[in-house]
Amino acid sequence: MEWQGPGAAGGPRRKFQWSLLLWSLVWPRGGERMVPTMPGIVLIGLSFGLGTAAYNSSSNILFITLSLLLACLILSGVLSWLNLRGVAWRLEVAPPWRAGHVANVGLELRNGKSFLPTYGLWFELVARAVAAGGPARVESTITGKGIDVRAALKKAAEAEARGSVALGGRLDPRDAARLEWSFTPARRGRLRVELAGVGSLFPFGFLKKFVGSELRAEAVVWPAPVEYRRLAAGGARRAGGGERMARVGSGGDLRALRRYATGDSHRLIHWKASARTRQLLVRQFAAESSEGLALWVRTGAEEWPGREQFERLVSFAATLAEDLFRAGRLQTVALDEAAPVAVRHVRDLEGWLDRLAVVEVRKDSVVGGAPAAGGVRAPMMGRKNLLTFAPDGAHGVAAYLDGNKAAAT
């Protein structure tokens, strides 16, 4: 991710113009703002009082005190500028994140100044869900008459997490630091983490200075895991006609040889092959399990009219997929009419979770009927060991293995 901030190299450089500088004092650049703190308000009040008294009394002592106060205010601005000069920052997001679990956002800082340290910065971060359908329609005061503004604002506030992290100590010149912001994503989906602004009270705490930032990063939040119960009838049944597994595991059959890597057990070294090829080779065995399950999630609106129940479905599907993969029994996954995807590696599972993270109820679904009652159609039609989902009561979700209820939340 790109560095941003006053010290970021390579950004577009504006040609210096006095008129721009003066105008920026009147109309600060985007996102920049300065708010006087309580000591700042006291200082301004003191300055006004002293100025009034100075003019009233013609006392040069008061004039010189007033001048000193104003000079201190100018020094405050200069030091604040020096403090931010040469500082650059960038976001580091490290998915996977999971709804309901703590997520960490890294903020890397560096101070490019040659000998001046940087103090007392804080960073305001916001994480908000990326709307699936793009930005909302532009409303005017005329068209937006019917909109409940409070409710809309409340909804927007609920959909975002705000927080700040502070650079507590000193960031030395030519040094870097890493700050972490932890928050808990409330729901699955695509999440945009933005650095809303960089604030500073440095040096004297008179003014709270904010520098705007356009730094943002996107991450996917996987569905939250759910508790479910396995039902003996469905789980105990041994399905026939399922596909054979062909992936690396800890079974007894030799599947392949590969180069030795640090940490491999010496017992796995294939000495004969190693001697022949003059490099250390270790044995790879096939997984123990032999039969895999196919998992099919359908998102039709007629099947999942309730939002809450749909969310439970997604979480249940994700949890089940992870558990089955961990047990070595997950073979393919499919979403609605999309082609099934084989799950052989962790990245395949992650891809599936990524898809589940952003899946929405389909209004135009062609897949209809409960699997237990009506059966299934292409592309998963006719498969054995197929796990499907259907509502279970008003709130619950049940998983069906070839039409038999196998697990429920």
Place this chain on the structure above:
Amino acid sequence: MAWQHISMETKRPQLSPDEMQQLRWLLGGALTLLSVVTVFYLDVEAWTLMALTMLATIAVLVRPTWPARVPKLAHTLAFPLIAAFFLGDLWIKGEMLPAMVRLDILLLLYRSISYRQRRDDMQIIVLGLFLIVVAGVLTVSLAFAVQVMVFAGCALAFLLAITIAEAESNRRVRPNAPNLGEPPRWAVQLDWGRLGTRLQAVSDWRVLVLGGVLFAGVVAVAALLFLAIPRFQLENSLFLERFISKKSRTGFSDSIKFGDVTEIQQDFGVALSVDVPDAALAPASPYWRMLVMDEYRDGGFKLSAALIHAAVAGERTAAALLGTERAGAGAPAYWTFYLESGVSRYLPLPGRFGELRFREAQHFRPSTELAVVALVAEPATMTAYRVEGMTLADALPDPAFAARWRKRDPSTGADPLLQRRINLGPEDREILGRLAAELGDGGAAEFGRMASAWLMKQHGYSLSPQIPRGAGDPLVRWLASREAGHCELFAGSFVLLARTAGYAARVVVGFRGGTWNGYSNNFTVRNSDAHAWAEIWDEKRGAWLRVDPLAADAGATAKEIGADGAALARRTDRSWTARFDSLRVFWYRRIVNFDARSQEETLAAVKTATQNTGRRAREMLEHAASALRAWLAGPWDARRWAGVLAVIAGGTGVIWLWRNFRYVIFDFRLGRRGRREDPVRREAGRLLAQLREGREGDGRGAAGPEETETRAELQRLRFGARETWREPVAVLRRARGVARTLRRRGR
């Protein structure tokens, strides 16, 4: 990540949150101490409070756990008690400003003995600033300038420490208010020696130097703002002085007992500074008249009620006073006087004047006849006034008295306005008559000389005179004896003798002499220059003649004005005290006395200086250009060609040497200083950093082979053994080219 973390070995340590709290505690205590010392020069009765606050502050600085021992009840009752103290103080003493000062010190005392949070620290700054500003406004002392600078520096450091400490605590858990009865951890662990060592360890000299430069910048900007702030004269001054009453510390009041002036002489503080328009006009032995006293009664002189009624005008409020003299031709000559507070409400003036102008409106009572001006109230601050058309002479013309003298009844001396009454018994009159008869009757001037000579012959000079015991008037007893005496006895005796001889005479008090400050070119008159002398009415000249029996050089009184360069040179002071006094005069001239007129003068001076500098620069350029043209137009013979070619060759050679061998030269020069300062290594490190930044800014993916190779060569120069270096100059040149390319791409 390309950015390099500094290794733990080279990284400077940071102060822990506890150490930041300790620093805050120290700076808060320092600000408290710095604020309360204003009581030393602020004339307010708060010595006990000041001593208590200083002791308490020092005690809690040394033992920071002690505030935890203050009982909770004391904290609960603190503010009601302080408010009650303030109201009681105001009610009993009736003076608002001193009561506010004492309240301020009390609040500082309370804050210094309790653990503080951010807002309490802010209170210390505001309370301290209030004390210093009040003291500055009331005293306009040079000490204010020093104090406010130190206070500003300390307060800025304090605010900086607060901001950094708050940022530090934001990262962790915000500290709660300290529990009463339990000292915080930082207080328990406080060790000033260790904190000093830690501060030394965390400080970078470059940052400290920059901090010093920035603070100097603050002072410079404050000075510029002070000069540039537009001034308006609202004529509504004295706003703080209303809240405080002040009494003269010296004895220059309406009446003087014998010994009062001598007492003033014990004080060596500066009483008056005078800016003279031209050193040539500076009198060699000036007399600064302040008060005229005509009535002798009960062993002391005073200004009689009759004379006040007849000669002193009513009270008026104005910024200017017209005198009797008329300005001469040419540019007006101004004498500027800076009278220190606590000296007197009578303004020292060496003679009659054309116009007297104050810096701001004043309440005063002038007397044209006596040539004195008295402020109505004792000034609480230094009083500055500018006098135009000053006349200096040993004779003071007085047409009003001359008219009164001509109309006198020679048979009686009862008219008090004639200033020849002697309120003495017959025995004393007889003694005086006998003595006056010895002095003859050759006119006022002659009588003055004779009487002075006689007094000097009869009496020696002493600051601790002995007046003989016995009956009758003490002054007459002293006059009749041969005891030594001080100026008041001499002046008083002369007046009695002159009046006995039939002349009008009076005592005048003020200052005599002073030193000429060789640094600031002004007169500095000290309290030790306080003096009393006499004036005798000379009917022929229609003027009061000054008679000073103690004048060391009788000729000096006759020839005072100008031209006595030798006398002035003798008075020139170039000591360290004079240096300090020159600072005070600078403060008065440029800061305290700065007004709209000074602002205009300063702007005019800046404009003139700029124009002069520009003109001189243009002249120099024109001169250089004409010289070059003349040289070029000259005959180009072989010698000239040889010279030109030699200069070009020399310049080229120097450039070539610099480009190719500067590292070798530096290496030779710095060879003994070790590896850290090797210029090749330093340059290689600098270029490596540039390449690193350029790479980050480029954003075009991986580095090319040339860049990679250059970086490797630079790393060899930076870290490798010297023996492995390959043509360092060429490597550095190539690296500069690569860095330039990267920079260009980054833009």
